[in-house]
Amino acid sequence: MTTTTPALVGYDDAVARYDTVFGIEVHVELGTRTKMFDGAEVAFGGEPNTQVTPVSLGLPGALPVVNATAVEYAIRIGLALNCSIAESCRFARKNYFYPDVPKNFQTSQYDEPIAHDGWVDVELEDGSTFRVEIERAHMEEDAGKNTHVGGLTGRIHGAEYSLVDYNRAGIPLVEIVTRPVVGAGARAPEVARAYVQTLRDLFRTLGISEARMERGNVRADVNVSLRTSPDAPLGTRTETKNVNSFRSVERAVRYEVSRQAAVLDEGGTVVQETRHWHEDRGETSSGRVKSDAEDYRYFPEPDLVPVVPDPAWVESIRAALPELPAARRRRLQGEWGYADAEMRDVVNAGAVELIEATVAGGASPAAARKWWMGELARTAKQDGTELAELPITPAQIAALQGLVDAGRINDKLARQVLEGVLAGEGDPEAVLVARGLEIVSDDGPLLAAIDAALAAQPDVADKIRGGNLGPVGAIIGAVMKATRGQADAGRVRELVLERVAG
């Protein structure tokens, strides 16, 4: 296996001469209470080999039983992806020997997926949409997790021994396979990323998975091939396995385009193989060559009867589907009165849910957008984090805006309150009190400050008494300074005029 970094062609150069075709297989772990084929509980982070039964350990004599909730979740996914739902479908055995597969076969769907022939529209950053066609969505079980101990790389090569945790073995998965995505051209990496992001949002909306990429709830395998023109037949593809963040999906496609272009430029041929993704280096490396891939000896799983979803049940699932993300975004834009560009920015910033919750808390859509896309977006950028990760809640933003609307603070003070909330000083009300930021509305202290200011600037006072209102601002400024900005400037003006007239 070579470890030298291959020659790369600059991305723009590559896409100028080659047409990119990609396909993505997304695996999502379903958030069911129990596993795909047995009653073992599914929970993240349990002690190794505690969430197991004879079935998920593959003990002799144990038999699988299909989890009905997993079937329902798979149907939800299929319907949300505009797929046809199979009237009858079967599981099959995919036979291969590996210690993390307790039965030495994976129970999966092969030629009879539960959902097939669908599509999903993917929204890109510029607001345009791209339709990705779905070939199939099928049910299967996850494998256990191997930990290779004693090697330098954490990979099996060079390891002294390996430990297997079967807690994950048998967790239900749905694998969603696209048809080859053509026509994305230079935007292929962006479309690929947006597609996975769209699915992730969909999974959450459907309530079928927590869909946390960092926990491996959603995993993507990325297929890429190049051809000389959109009219040419498809080129040889590579499959980059386990690309597990949105950014990595984009980078992996980009990298493969550059790498394959270099191979083709030199007159070489792309090898059909699986490749590993290296997050740290942003590169792929050669894995298993497909030509010596195993023969999985698929055959229908004789321990299970066919899954035959009652059409009435499927329709009831369809009727109960929640509003899907794209439709929801359109509805919210209408309700909030945002311009297209404003809405796009909100979506790209991941602020839809935050603004929705802020509005629900009582803030106007305009104010909510102003906070999240203004001050908070700047803070997030500064801290290198996401809006949703900031230590402030939509309810707190709504409360903050409430203080402004009630005239208890002005915008300038509100930013100080916000700073306090972000610093962990408590809710806006508490910060306001603790920092003593409330606008001074009691006339007593204001009159004292006004008198002091007039006395300090007798010439100005005389001009005002003479009917020249121009220099009032100088007195107001002095009063604001004396009250550390906590005075209502309008009220101060009124009081100054009363004082002078009196």
Place this chain on the structure above:
Amino acid sequence: MTSGAPADLTRRSAAQLAEALAAGEVSSVEVTQAHLDRIAAVEPAVHAFLHVSGEDALATAADVDARRARGEELHALAGVPIAVKDVVVTQGVPTTAGSRILEGWRPPYDATLVARIKAAGLPILGKTNMDEFAMGSSTEHSAYGDTHNPWDLDRIPGGSGGGSAAAVAAFEAPLAIGTDTGGSIRQPAAVTGTVGVKPTYGSVSRYGLIALASSLDQAGPCTRTVLDSALLHALVGGHDPLDSTSIPEPLPDVVGAARRGADGDLSGVRVGVVRELQGEGYQAGVLARFEESLTLLREAGAEVVEVSCPHFGYALEAYYLILPAEASSNLAKFDGMRFGLRVEPEDGPVTAERVMAATRGRGFGDEVKRRIILGTYALSAGYYDAYYGSAQKVRTLIQRDFAAAFAQADVLVSPTAPTTAFRLGEKLDDPLAMYLNDVATIPVNLAGVPGLSLPAGLSDDGLPVGFQVIAPAKADDRLYRVGAALEAALESRWGGPLLAQAPELEVQR
């Protein structure tokens, strides 16, 4: 039969023991101890058991006796001891399926049928010998030695469930559990002069049976009388949510059918003789006993007709593609990684793949390896359609043959096996000859229909001959009605059970 010395207890049927227990005439501890004594006496000659659970059995017996003394309502078979084929998982009790690869494995759970047996209070005497992973027709493929036919210790007890059949025939147990994938209950019953039933596929839970071929395997009773089989069938059968292929509706009244059949009246019952399951390859003595039984059925009022099942001629070939294909996958889990035998390679690196290979190389016997290789080949890319796919089509044709035959007859009949028990070692080097033993039983498994074998007398060689009754799926009650009627007619001719004619075993004292 008179009650008396405890030794007589082993000669009684399960139904008789159940009555005596219910009447307080004997205790379960006495009955269980009598069988344990018999096991100790004849096992050196027969070797039906791989493991005897004497203490556990007596503890269960004592518990049942105590509950009976307290007046608790008990299952009809409570306190009647039973033996279980070693392919059935029993919690904490060694379970090997006759293979080295599972030597020393003590399962952490019970098969559903074992759980039902325990809940009903039947003392489990132990685990019976079998061909490794139920692959064979003679029990000679056991990794733990041959079982000997109580009728002639130099002969095979049939297989794969030779241990269960021999245990029942040698009066070591009144009841035993077998499993039948291609005849492994019925053929041993035939060659040992006992009764064995393969229920409708899906009527007894497979949860906890170490799978051979999932689409064919079915557990069932091994007994000395038709009524006892019905009683055991009713106990272990019925829906189990842990087995997806389990039939949801309740079992037919098999016990009632057996009792009714014993009255001997078969008026209005149409009996179909399968033309393809006789003639060439069948011993003359086997065919003679078969014809005599047909006469008795006619005398009982049955109408005997001939039916044709033209595709049965392909059954053996289809079976030996489907079974190895499923077995090659089912047996993949035996790899030394999680349970059972683990063998490290003698030289070279110790990788998971090499440990798996070494474990399977040492742990599996030749017949198991032969079938794994056959099955792996049959499922390979490029061969699937020609082999596994074609075999499934044959299976459909055989199911249609049955459907057509059952339009003409209520039950079908044939000899259970083409010959009586052959000598140990006689066919060990000729797999095809061994496979031919199951030519009459295999179509039943391929179609998922139920089949029963009962003794029809002795052939010219003085060895038992089996008579097979086959019913449509979910009509297992018909087996018992016809079987019990024929049993009654035969026994009145013989003046008692056929097993009374078996030679006395030399008993170790």
